[in-house]
Amino acid sequence: MESLGVLLLHPVNAYLEQELGRRCRLYRFWESPREEFLRAHAGAVRAVVGNANYGADAALIDALPALEIVASFSVGIDRVDLAKCRERGIRVTNTPDVLTDDVADLAVGLAIAVLRRIPQADRYVRAGLWKSRGDYTLTTRFSGKRVGIIGLGRIGQAVARRVEAFDCPVSYHQRTEQASVYPNYTYYPTVVELAANSDVLVVACPLNASTRHIVSREVMEALGPKGVLINVGRGPHVDEPEMVAALADGRLGGAGLDVFEDEPNVPEALLGMDNVVLVPHVGSGTYETRKAMADLVLGNLEAHVLSKPLLTPVV
Amino acid sequence: MMASRGEPPATKVVLLLVPHKDASFHAALRERFRVLDFFASECSPLPAFLGAAAAAPEPPRAAIVVGAGLIPVDAAFLDAVPSLRCVMCLAAGVDFIDLDECARRGVVVANSGSVFSADVADHAVGLLIDVLRRVSAAERFVRRGLWPVQGGHPLGSKIGGRRVGIIGLGNIGSQIAKRLQALGCIVCYNSRTPKDSVPYRYFTNVHDLAVESDVLVVACALNKATRHIVGKDVLEALGKDGVVVNIGRGANVDQAELVRALKEGRIAGAGLDVFENEPGAPGELFCMDNVVMTPHVAVFTAESMSDLRDHVVANLEAFFSGQPLLTPVLPHSPVN
Numbered sequence: 234m235e236s237l238g239v240l241l242l243h244p245v246n247a248y249l250e251q252e253l254g255r256r257c258r259l260y261r262f263w264e265s266p267r268e269e270f271l272r273a274h275a276g277a278v279r280a281v282v283g284n285a286n287y288g289a290d291a292a293l294i295d296a297l298p299a300l301e302i303v304a305s306f307s308v309g310i311d312r313v314d315l316a317k318c319r320e321r322g323i324r325v326t327n328t329p330d331v332l333t334d335d336v337a338d339l340a341v342g343l344a345i346a347v348l349r350r351i352p353q354a355d356r357y358v359r360a361g362l363w364k365s366r367g368d369y370t371l372t373t374r375f376s377g378k379r380v381g382i383i384g385l386g387r388i389g390q391a392v393a394r395r396v397e398a399f400d401c402p403v404s405y406h407q408r409t410e411q412a413s414v415y416p417n418y419t420y421y422p423t424v425v426e427l428a429a430n431s432d433v434l435v436v437a438c439p440l441n442a443s444t445r446h447i448v449s450r451e452v453m454e455a456l457g458p459k460g461v462l463i464n465v466g467r468g469p470h471v472d473e474p475e476m477v478a479a480l481a482d483g484r485l486g487g488a489g490l491d492v493f494e495d496e497p498n499v500p501e502a503l504l505g506m507d508n509v510v511l512v513p514h515v516g517s518g519t520y521e522t523r524k525a526m527a528d529l530v531l532g533n534l535e536a537h538v539l540s541k542p543l544l545t546p547v548v
Numbered sequence: 549m550m551a552s553r554g555e556p557p558a559t560k561v562v563l564l565l566v567p568h569k570d571a572s573f574h575a576a577l578r579e580r581f582r583v584l585d586f587f588a589s590e591c592s593p594l595p596a597f598l599g600a601a602a603a604a605p606e607p608p609r610a611a612i613v614v615g616a617g618l619i620p621v622d623a624a625f626l627d628a629v630p631s632l633r634c635v636m637c638l639a640a641g642v643d644f645i646d647l648d649e650c651a652r653r654g655v656v657v658a659n660s661g662s663v664f665s666a667d668v669a670d671h672a673v674g675l676l677i678d679v680l681r682r683v684s685a686a687e688r689f690v691r692r693g694l695w696p697v698q699g700g701h702p703l704g705s706k707i708g709g710r711r712v713g714i715i716g717l718g719n720i721g722s723q724i725a726k727r728l729q730a731l732g733c734i735v736c737y738n739s740r741t742p743k744d745s746v747p748y749r750y751f752t753n754v755h756d757l758a759v760e761s762d763v764l765v766v767a768c769a770l771n772k773a774t775r776h777i778v779g780k781d782v783l784e785a786l787g788k789d790g791v792v793v794n795i796g797r798g799a800n801v802d803q804a805e806l807v808r809a810l811k812e813g814r815i816a817g818a819g820l821d822v823f824e825n826e827p828g829a830p831g832e833l834f835c836m837d838n839v840v841m842t843p844h845v846a847v848f849t850a851e852s853m854s855d856l857r858d859h860v861v862a863n864l865e866a867f868f869s870g871q872p873l874l875t876p877v878l879p880h881s882p883v884n
Contacts (some may be wrong), residue, residue, distance in 0.1 A: 334708045335681075338731055342677030349849070351674050352684040354842040359834045363827040363843040375674075376666040376849040397731030399670065497695040504691050512686040513695045519681070523707040 234538040238277040240297070240409055242287035245306050249527035253282065257534070271296050280304060280534055285467075286496055288312025294321065299349065302537045304530045307517075308332055308388075309467055311440040318548050324548055325548035326533040329387060331525040332517035337391035337438075339516050340465045342397075343489030344380075346431050346510045347461050348373040373459075381431030383407070383424060383447060384438025385415065388465070393418060403497055404430060407438065424448070428455035433463060440467040445518055450475040453485045461487045465516050468494035477502045480509060491516050560868050563601060563611040563629065564573070565619050566638060575856050577612075581864060584608060590639040594619060598628040610864055613796055616640040621645040622850035626653055636860055640664065640719075641769055647879040658863045661875030662719040663855045664847040669723035671846035672795045675819030676712075676728070678840045679791050680705045680763075685837040702837075708732030713761030715754055715777060716768025716796065717743050723768055734758060739768075754778065758785035763793060770797035780805045783815055791817045795846045799822040807832050810839060821846045824834070 239257045244250060253259045260274055278297045280288045285307040291314045294300060302324040303313055310327050318325050342517055350371045376546055380396045382389045382405045391405045397417075404419035406427040412420065421427040424447055428434050434456050438444050448462065448471040456462060462485060464471055473494045479485035480503070487508040493499050496514055503509055517526060532544045560581040564574075567587045577583050582851050586597050601608050611632055613621055621635055626649060635645060637659045650657050678684050681704040689701050711729050714721045714737040725735045726750060735748045738757045742750040751757040754777055758764055764786055778792060779802040786792070792815065794801050803824045810833065817838035823829050829841045841857045863874050 288847060312819075312858055334732060335706060338707045339683075341675065341731070342681055342683055345670055345674035346678065346683055349671055349674055351671075351678055351840065351842060354686040354845055355678075355684045355840050358829050358841040358843050360784050360827075363829070367827070369843045369848070371850045371853060372845065374667055374849040375670045395730045398727045400666075452601060497699070499695065504693070510683065510687055511690045512683060513690050513701050515681065515686055515701060515704065518701070519706040520703050523703060527640050531787050 234535055237279055237534065237538055238274070238299070239280040239282060239534065240274075240278045242283040242289075245282075245284045245287070246523050246527050248524055249282070249306060249530060252531055253525065256531070269547075270438045275299075280537070282306060282530055282534075285309055286312065288314075288433050289318070290314050291317045291343065293325065294318065295517055302326070302534065305319065306526055306530050309440060311467060312545075315517045315548055323548070324537060324543060324546060326530070326543055326545050327547050328517075328526040328529045329545055331529060332522050333387045333391050335519050335522045336465050336516040338435070339491060339512075340388075340392050340435050340489075341395045342467070343463050343510055343512070344378075344435070344461065345375050347463070347487045347489040347508070348375045348378070349435075350507075352510055366400065375433075376404075378432040379404065379430060381405065381421070381427040382432045383427065383434070383470075384444075384466075385411070385418070385438050386439070389435070389437035392437060401433075424452050425455045428452045428460070429457075431456060431460065433461045435463045436466040438466060440469055440472070445469050446472045447478070448472065450479065453479045456485060458483050459486045463489045465491045468492045468496060473500060480506060488541050501528065511516065559609070560608050560864075561601075561604075561608040561610075563608040563632075566612055567616050569673050569852065573853070576861055580861060581610075581868075582606075582746075595628065602629045602631060609635060610634040610637065610867060612625060612636045612860065613636075615641055615644045619644075621650070623649050624745060626650070626655065628784070632874075634658070634864070636863055636867075638856060638860065642772060642877050643769070647877065651879050655868065656873055657877045658867075658873040658875050659877050660859065664852050665719040665723050667849050667852045668767075668795055668846040669727055669844070670718045670817075672720075672724050672767065672793055673727045673731075674796070675793050675821065675840055675842070676763060676791070677707065677731075679793070679817045679819045679838065680707050680710070681777070682710065684840050688837075697791050709839075710762045710850045711735070711736065711760060712763045712765060713737065713751070713754075713757040714765045714767055715739075715749075715800075716766070716774075717746065717748070717756070718767070718769075720795070721765075721767040722746070722800065724765055734761075740745075754782050755785050758782045758790070761786060762789065763791045766792070766794040766796040766800045768800060770799055775799050776802040778806070780809075783809045786815055788814055788816060790815045791819070793819040795821045798826060803830065810836060826883065833852060 234257050237257045240260045242262045271472050279301045281303045289303045294317045304326045308327050308329045376399045380401045385405045406421050410420040477500050489510045491512050536543050562581045564583050564585040635657045640660050686701050710733050712733045717737045717739045738751045738754050807830050819840045821842045833839045
């Protein structure tokens with residue numbers, strides 16, 4: 234695919250960038266001012282590669298008349314204007330499945346970290362407080378806690394299977410109940426009811442118009458002063474200012490957050506809180522998974538160039 | 549030294565030889581038994597307290613003890629309070645109790661059974677995920693405001709498919725294994741003897757286990773055979789991509805060797821809840837992002853404290869009503 238002009242929106246992965254450079258005609262979007270780049274190269278771009286934070290919005294799609302395919306280095310494609318792509322006949326691919334386990338592992342790791350205060354206890358030791366102040370406080374057990382999952386897709390199911398090994402009863406909400414598929418999980422028709430019946434609420438659904446701020450003030454208050462919110466979806470799934478306020482005044486017990494509304498910016502107030510665990514969008518952040526994601530992007534581009542069926546098409 | 553108002557039958561007299569219990573623990577005991585609390589008494593040293601208790605019209609028939617209380621339950625102790633017929637230990641480990649001597653005298657011994665197992669297993673898994681996925685390191689990165697400045701955070705390692713060698717497959721080790729299997733790990737183990745009907749591969753020694761493992765989890769009791777069971781040879785066998793998780797006892801691991809191996813990059817990381825010479829952890833580890841340290845907290849959740857209280861009461865009630873203990877410890881039987 235040496236003649237395929239690929240526009241990489243951001244330096245998302247060294248291996249991916251290296252392979253794109255080796256196998257395609259690679260353009261790096263961040264190397265020159267946007268308008269200058271588009272004037273010079275817009276007509277040569279047939280493929281765009283972005284990720285969770287850098288996508289092909291309507292403006293960019295309009296500026297690339299030769300665009301044939303958007304291959305996202307992510308499973309969530311909320312930053313790609315899918316309607317525009319359908320309109321223009323542009324294909325869209327993502328990276329499902331290869332990152333499912335990593336994201337589910339992180340969700341469980343965050344839940345344990347929040348309830349058992351592992352990063353906080355680690356800070357306590359590093360600050361010399363174990364010696365000077367004595368024993369750390371009691372924390373909260375994770376095993377047996379009621380886990381509510383918003384979205385029982387690939388990632389949601391992977392979370393469910395993991396927490397079952399900790400004897401956690403699993404409940405869920407999504408558009409449809411699938412009682413025959415999940416006889417051991419309890420379905421709730423609304424997120425508020427799910428939250429009211431959960432100790433740990435995990436966001437694992439895609440971000441779209443109907444799931445924006447699906448974790449509202451009402452949901453967080455239903456989860457309650459002992460409840461823990463785990464977000465491994467997208468920042469905009471949660472009403473972030475309401476969450477910060479609820480955590481600050483104890484209406485929400487704690488949170489483990491991998492995603493934020495305005496990454497890489499994290500609300501200042503959270504940085505001073507002791508009942509939260511904050512990580513910088515590392516859900517798929519392992520060497521193994523990022524390579525698998527990169528190979529999937531490359532495989533999709535190659536299939537496109539060879540007019541073969543795309544590996545993981547969304548559009 | 550005498551117990552507070554005694555509605556409970558005077559025959560249910562219990563020596564409490566354990567420091568630092570919370571109010572609800574004391575309340576639960578006092579509701580049902582007459583409690584003689586050494587750490588609240590004015591009668592120290594211990595021999596005077598025990599002497600006074602033994603000489604009372606209704607001497608104690610049970611004693612609540614724990615290893616960290618530093619009171620060995622040996623022949624001398626049992627001689628000092630000959631009325632004792634039951635020893636209730638608040639932990640799983642009973643190394644400080646002379647089980648043979650107790651058996652000789654017809655004194656029954658109970659321990660904490662599996663009260664703490666789930667919490668310790670959860671903590672071990674939490675430490676493992678933290679080290680492999682760099683959770684605490686990433687947390688520090690965010691809290692220091694580095695995300696907008698430096699962009700990406702270093703990648704971690706995938707957990708699924710990783711070979712985890714568990715040293716000690718008792719209550720705790722088994723619970724760890726079950727959780728790690730759900731995370732896609734391949735579990736193997738070493739134990740004094742192989743366990744029937746577990747699906748995990750058994751290794752007769754820890755060195756061979758380490759050769760075939762990416763992560764070693766120490767979940768065994770501390771005794772003569774397991775002191776420094778993870779030492780230089782085992783660390784070398786584990787290798788430079790290997791990770792050690794210790795929720796046993798600090799002395800299960802040769803700490804000086806571990807620190808050296810971490811400093812020299814001969815192993816990849818460690819998740820440690822226990823250390824030699826607590827409180828405190830080796831300062832050389834404090835600047836390392838591939839190490840997670842917690843201050844011996846694996847058992848300490850609000851739920852386990854409440855479960856322990858119920859467990860102690862249930863064992864003592866069983867004893868006082870002539871029933872068998874719920875979690876008896878016999879001489880030469882595995883503590884786990």
